[in-house]
Amino acid sequence: MAQAGQAAEQAAGEGYFLYHSIGQYPGKGAAMAAALAEFSARWAAPDDGQWPYALGLKQRFIALWARLIGVAPATVTTCESVTAGLYSLIGGLPAEVLRGRKLLVAGDCFPSLHFLLAGLQERFGFTLETVPLRPGAFWVEDEDVLAHWGPEVGLALLTWVTSTASHRCDVARLVAHGRAMGSLTGIDLTQGAGLLPFDAEEAGMDFALSTSLKWVCGAPGAGIIHAVPELIARCRPEFRGWFSQDNPFNWALDAFSYAPDMRRFDNGTPAVMAAAASIPALEWALEGAGARLAHNRALGARLLAGLAERGIELASPPQESRRGGSVMARLDGAGELVARLRAEGMHADARGPILRLSPGSVTTERGVERLLAALPRP
Secondary structure, eight states: OHHHHHHHHHHHTTTBOBTTTBOOOTTHHHHHHHHHHHHHHHHTSSSSOHHHHHHHHHHHHHHHHHHHHTOOGGGEEEESOHHHHHHHHHTTSOHHHHTTSEEEEETTSOHHHHHHHHHHHHHHTOEEEEEOOOTTOSSOOHHHHHHTOOTTEEEEEEESBOTTTOBBOOHHHHHHHHHHHTOEEEEEOTTTTTTSOOOHHHHOOSEEEEESSBTTOOOTTOEEEEEOHHHHHHOOOSSOOGGGBSSTTOOOTTOOOBOSSGGGGOOSSOOOHHHHHHHHHHHHHTSSHHHHHHHHHHHHHHHHHHHHHTTOEEOSOSSGGGBOSOEEEEOTTHHHHHHHHHHTTOBOEEETTEEEEBOOTTOOHHHHHHHHHHSOOO
16 A cells, blocks of 8 residues: 555656755655654653753754765754855854955845845945856856956855756865955855765865755755854854853853854754754655666756757756756746646746756656647747
8 A cells, every 4th residue: 555655646746847946755745744743742742851852853954964965963053044044154254254345146146145145235344246147148157256256255155056047066166266265155055955966075165055945855944054163163153042052051141152063053942843844854865866866867868858859948057067956948938838737737837937847756757758748849
């Protein structure tokens, strides 16, 4: 019966192309339900074991994320979202990092982060420098980022994989340039983590941010911040609380002191449920990663060929080395097409004229062929 149920679930998801938004994996519903049922039972038990259990889940979540990006758990903590994590980190930097300098970001970054940064520049005394897209382009070229990146840049925020083109930046090249310029470098990992291999220590950036949605296939509200030990030691987060301390139960009002590790970026009572709901997804993400990437690449290659056969303009880099897990196309009437696909049991989305297609573990070859058959021909 269980195998039959899983087969039905797989068939139902064969036309699912939304991994750039919410990732799915076989058995996700049951795994999340079991995790949350256990949390509910433990939290509702009439004893004093709730917080030891809940904080243990938080540490398990952190340890899994640390494995996923190749860092020590003490350099990772939780946050509600990438936007919240970036705000917390900027509020902890020494004033001289940003005051009177530039903060560099590409014009194809996730808009929420740009909204935040634009509103913070006056308060923190920096100028937000946004690298524009070339006319008619779908993503910002690395060369253009480098051209805007001089020693006046105090911090550069890179997007590993963009959400509207699936353009994958050359992390090693950009981080090396940042080091030469004396800049701090951070990376938004959101659209690549859980699918593409990433070793943060090898990459060498100063901090990274992500969510557990997208290819990790977790729950909303389960974000992470990672920072290297040297940066952690320099930071004094203004968004702080009792969990920012080495001993949260130090309640002496005149004896606050920051934890020596990434816990200093914690603040009030931690929100644990999102982490609990995402642990099964992280455990799954750490198994069989090579096979999942190969599956994605095979389906992506068929999408590329199908778009070319129909004369539809590609809005993503054709080379695997420069692309994340998505294939995006420029198509007039993309929004109307998404509605027609939905009516046929297939799921994609659009941002203006950009059709976003992200095949993952539950997507099948048959699902790709069904989607291609629904696309307009010249």
